[in-house]
Amino acid sequence: MKDEDKIKVLVVDDHPMVLEGMRSMLAQIAFANLTGVASNAWEAIEKIKEQLPDIVLTDINMPDVSGIELAEKIRKEFPSVKIVAMSTFKERSYISKMVLNGATGYLVKSASKEEIEEALLSVHEGRLYMSFDLEMSASEQREMKNVPVLSTREKEVLNLIADGLTNAQIAGALFISMHTVDSHRKNLLTKFGVKNTALLIRTATQYGLL
Numbered sequence: 001m002k003d004e005d006k007i008k009v010l011v012v013d014d015h016p017m018v019l020e021g022m023r024s025m026l027a028q029i030a031f032a033n034l035t036g037v038a039s040n041a042w043e044a045i046e047k048i049k050e051q052l053p054d055i056v057l058t059d060i061n062m063p064d065v066s067g068i069e070l071a072e073k074i075r076k077e078f079p080s081v082k083i084v085a086m087s088t089f090k091e092r093s094y095i096s097k098m099v100l101n102g103a104t105g106y107l108v109k110s111a112s113k114e115e116i117e118e119a120l121l122s123v124h125e126g127r128l129y130m131s132f133d134l135e136m137s138a139s140e141q142r143e144m145k146n147v148p149v150l151s152t153r154e155k156e157v158l159n160l161i162a163d164g165l166t167n168a169q170i171a172g173a174l175f176i177s178m179h180t181v182d183s184h185r186k187n188l189l190t191k192f193g194v195k196n197t198a199l200l201i202r203t204a205t206q207y208g209l210l
Contacts, residue, residue, distance in 0.1 A: 001030060001031060003033050006031050006032055006033035007031055007032050007033065007054045007055060007120055007121075007124050008033050008035045008051065008052075008053040008054045008055070009026060009032050009033065009034050009035065009053055009054070009055050009056075009057060009120065010034075010035055010036050010037070010038065010044065010047055010048065010051070010053040010055075010056045010057070011023070011026070011034065011036075011037045011038070011056075011057045011058075012037070012038045012039075012040075012041070012043075012044040012056060012057065012058040012059060012062075012067070012070065013037075013039070013058070013059040013062070013086070014039050014040060014059065014062045014063060015059075016039075018059070018086075018109065019037045019039070022034075022037075022057065023037065025113055025116060026116075028113055029113065029116065029117055029120070031117075031120075031121075032117075032120060035047070035051045035053050036050075036051060036053075040062060040063070040064060040065065041062065041064065041065035041066075041067075041069065041070040041073070042064075042065070044056065044058065044070060045070075045073065045074075045077070048074065048077075048078055048081060052078065052080070052081065053081060054081070054082060054124060055081070055082045055083070055084060055105075055120060055123055055124060056074060056081055056082070056083050056084070057084045057086055057107070058070055058071065058083065058084070058085060058086065059085075059086050059087060060085050060086070060087040060094055060098065061087060061088075067085055067086075067087075067098070068094075068097045068098055068101050069101075071083045071085070071098055071101040071102045071103050072101040072102060074102060075101060075102030075152060076152070079151065079152040082104055082105070082123045082124065083098075083102055083103040083104065083105070084103065084104070084105030084106070084107060084119055084120070084123055084129070085098040085103045085105065085106045085107070086107050086108070086109055087106075087108065087109065088108065088109050088110075095130070099128070099147060100209065104123045104126075104127070104128050104129065104149050105119045105122065105123040105128070105129040105130075106129070106130050106131055107119050107129075107131045108131045111131060115131065119131075126149055127149065128147060128149055147207045147209070148191035148192055148207075149191075150188075150191065150209070153174070153176075153184060154184055154187060154188055154191075155209070156174060157170060157174070157181060157184040157185065157188065158188055158200075158204055158209065158210070159210065160173060160174070161185065161188075161197060161200065161201065162201050162204070162205075162210050167181045167182055167185065185197075188200055192204065
């Protein structure tokens with residue numbers, strides 16, 4: 001497989017041993033191309049600007065700027081880049097915060113090569129991936145996997161719907177057509193599996209997306 005056809009990955013972690021370990025692991029994955037490593041959020045942003053990877057694998061617990069804050073920054077500035085969080089933490093709160101800030105994958109650092117492969121493929125294809133090794137009940141894991149993956153624009157529209165804005169008001173606020181707003185609204189109803197706006201808001205709130 002040519003490098004240009006591979007999934008481009010940037011790894012962000014403040015521990016050199018972790019970076020080397022991930023470099024070695026990714027070298028064994030045929031469809032992955034490690035475009036670079038970064039030891040902090042600022043370095044990561046510069047690397048993203050230079051190379052625009054498909055996926056950023058980032059640690060959560062970093063000094064100065066956390067992985068949670070980095071995820072939010074990537075979501076806003078580089079909406080096409082997918083985010084997979086890595087951590088030794090297994091608490092539900094960290095997972096929820098990363099998902100709320102744009103991550104669509106969560107791996108513990110002890111993950112095997114096979115699990116990293118599955119995470120990269122799942123996230124690249126637009127699906128949410130949660131590590132096998134999380135200290136969550138089966139029902140909690142199913143619930144997390146049910147959380148729809150939303151585009152940046154869909155999240156903006158969802159928030160404005162929740163604020164009570166009409167399609168015309170949303171179109172004006174986002175500088176898009178009413179037809180586009182209506183399309184986003186229909187997509188949101190489909191993704192959440194609901195039939196009306198009230199259920200959409202209630203379900204999104206239950207998932208922690210509002």
